[in-house]
Amino acid sequence: MGSPLASWPWASLGSYKYLLYGPMVAKVAHAWRETGSLPLDSWCLHLLILLALRSLTFQLWFSYGNMLFFTRRRRVVKDGVDFRQIDAEWDWDNMVILQTLVAGMVTNSPAFPGVAELRAWAPLGWALALLLHVTVSEPCFYWAHRALHRAPLFGLYHAKHHASPVTQPLTAGFGTPLEALILTLAMGAPLAGAFAAGGGSVSLVYGHVLLFDCLRCMGYSNVEVISHKAFAAFPALRYLIYTPTYLSLHHREKDCNFCLFMPLYDALAGTINARSWELQKEVDQGANDRVPDFVFLAHVVDVVSSMHVPFAFRSCSSLPFATHLVLIPLWPVAFAFMLVQWFCSKTFTVSFYFLRGRLHQTWSVPRYGFQVTTTLPGYLQIVHSILYLLSSSWYFIPSAKKGINRQIELAILRADKMGVKVISLAALNKNEALNGGGTLFVSKHPNLRVRVVHGNTLTAAVILNEIPSNVKEVFLTGATSKLGRAIALYLCRKKIRVLMLTLSTERFLKIQRESPAEFQHCLVQVTKYQAAQSCKTWIVGKWLSPREQRWAPPGTHFHQFVVPPIIGFRRDCTYGKLAAMRLPKDVQGLGSCEYTMERGVVHACHAGGVVHCLEGWEHHEVGAIDVDRIDVVWKAALKHGLTPP
Structure with a gap:
């Protein structure tokens, strides 16, 4: 049997733990049905509203702390949050659930006044709550926190909380029931005192709880919010409000900086870390800013x-x-932002750049001292449509072409100015019709120090290495595209017959003439899907409808490099995924999945840019794919620990 209050009683419920709110919701629903309107005099209703507001507070602080395009220069710990920490903190909201249930029991007791009996505002209550927080909650939390750092309490109750190497707002809610109860008492004592003295008000409950959460989230945000100049101008302020650096030192060194929000008690007890304020100044001035080696x-x-x-x-x-x-429910908001992005791509492209296309996610490969950053070109990227064809169609609107290229160009120039070594373009950002696979930018700026890479050489290598060695014939759609051309030329050199689906004889002949004379007969132009009804290896570079897929014989395998991937309508056929590579095992700070890819797997074009940087290649990889480099890039990827998923 485990230690008491060391594990959550509803841990086995999973997502069903939210049913614990059921009685409160039922009570509100019953009162609503009886009165015909929302029961504003019910504490259950206000606790549910407060629950939603608290969850929103944690979420907004989390989003802010991870918007690296806003916060990169002021991050306390430079590392990213990995999957291990995310999984450990998955049930961070257990603390909020516990506090809501405790509040529900307290407010439903006969001794607790109803909402109708309370004032909306009572200055006396606010003053009392502040006084009690400073004189009761802060010192009591300080000593309780210090006690949790002593054996055996630390190992039983507090070690898991300290196992999170990079603090996040959601880390603030992660802990054992004992830790949650200590925080509940620290939060509730000022409220209880104010209500007991007759100074209770509805605004005090909302204000005190939300302010408590805001201060907790600020400390755990890993981003300096208060300028060091404020502490220099008012030295006493450093003892009245803590900073993320102050809290981060506690997480890293453990036996210092124990206070809740006020370092005053650490100073009085001699447990304050002497480096807290100097490090805070350095972080606020951008000392932890690091230019990434590679940007995607x-x-x-x-x-x-x-x-x-x-x-x-x-x-x-x-x-x-x-x-x-x-x-x-958030879809309408995202759709509205999509319309904004469409508009901005054609108009305010320069002014919007400072809100668009900035740093988004960072991870590193320690053995290379190599840092990778993913960049998203779009205002917070909450701006896309319900279907790919609708969301991506702005890339193909003639009037938007100039604005989109301007956005990409500005991102490249900014990366060049920062000192980034390689910038790689994702699928639509290197569209042939848009900018010639990145050729436009290299031609316009011949003196770029940053290498521009489309990564398609590795994409072609991944697709080609998926094809079984005994295959003698393939059917290729999207045959005259950048990838289709390279795949066709590579396969014909292997004496594999390639049925190239294209209506353009001129483009087909151009590709055929690029192959050695002795292999040109392996490239065959076809104009209809019926020509492939006996070929069981399809390489798809153009989206296929169910009608088109029906021409494939049973047992066909569809390799594909089309975005979005084709839908598997045929049960008697198999469908490959988009070309991808698994990152090395020693990658650190990776905590998100790339679209539908599993953890630790990225699209091949992304991985191609990584390999380009790791190899230190000095050429730009833009425009047509160099077929002679396909095997070179493939071997380099394997050498650096990237593997096919």
């Missing part, structure tokens, strides 16, 4: 997947993308 300029696919970014919902982004019901 990404985009998302549709409205729902736009909410899959790491600074939105960690529980979603840390798993392969899927449409979650919780995201559906």
Whole structure:
């Protein structure tokens, strides 16, 4: 049997733990049905509203702390949050559930006044709550916290909380029931004192609880919020309000900085870390700012997947993308932002750059001292449509072409100015019709120090290495595209017959003439899907409808490099996923999945940019794929620990 208050009693319920709110919801619903209106005099209703506001507070602070395009220069710990920490903190909201249930029991007791009996505002109550917080909650929490750091309490109750190497607002709620009860008492004591003295008010309950959560989230945000200049101008302020640096030192060194919000008691007891304020100044001045070696300029696919970014919902982004019901109510907001982005791509492109296309996610490969950053070109990227064709169509609107390229160009120039070594372009950002696979930018700026990479050489290598060695014939759609051309030329050199689906004889002949004369007969132009009805290896570079897929014989395997992936309509056939590579095992700070890819797997074009940087290649990889480099890039990827998933 475990130690008391060391584990949550509803741990086995999983997501069903939210049914614990059922009695409160039922009580509100019953009162609503009886009176015909919301029961504003019911504490249950106010506790549920407060629950929603508290959850929103944690979420907003989490989003802010992870918007690296806003906060990168002021981060206390530079490392990213990995999957291990995310999984450990998955049930961070247990603390909020416990406090809501405790509040529900207290407010439903006969001794507690009803909402109708309370004033909306009572200055005396606010003053009493502040006094009690400073004189009761702060010192009591300090000594309780110090006690948790002594054996055996630390190992039983507090060690898991300290196992999170990078503090996050959600880390503030992560802990054991004992820790949650201590925080509940620290939060509730000032309220209880104010109500006992007759100074209770509805605004005090809302204000005190939300302010308590805000201060907790600020300390755990890993981003300096208060300027060091404020502490220099008012030295006493450093003992009245803590900083994320102060809290981070406690998490890293453990036996210092024990206070809740006020370092005063650490100073009085001699447990304050002497470096707290100097480090805070250094962080606030950007001492932890680090230029990434590699930037991946990404985009998302549709409205729902736009909410899959790491600074939105960690529980979603840390798993392969899927449409979650919780995201559906936010769809109208995302759709509205999509319309804004369409408009901005054609008008305010320069002024919006400072809000768009900035740093989003960072991870590193320690053995190389190598840092990777993912960048999203779009205002918070909550701006896409319900279907890929709708969301991505702005890339193909003629009037938007100039604005989109301007956005990508500005991102490249900013990376060049910062000292980034390689910037890689995701699928639509390197579209051939848009900018010639990145050629436009290299031609316009011949003196770029940053290498521009489309990564398609590795994409082609992944697809080609998926094809069994005994295959003698393949059917290729999207045959005259950048990837299709490279795949066709590579396979014909292996004496594999390639049925190239294209209506353009001119483009086909151009590709055929690129192959050695002795292999040109292996490239065959076809104009209809019927020509492939006896070929069981299809390489798909153009989206296939169910009608088109029916021409494939039973047992066909569809390899694909089309975005979005084709839908598997045929049960008697198999469907490959988009080309991808698994990152090395020693990657650190990776805490989100790339679209539908599983953890630790990225699209091949992303991995291609990583390999380009690790190898230190000095050429730009833009425009047509160099077929002679496909095997070179593949071997380099394997050498650096990247593997096919």
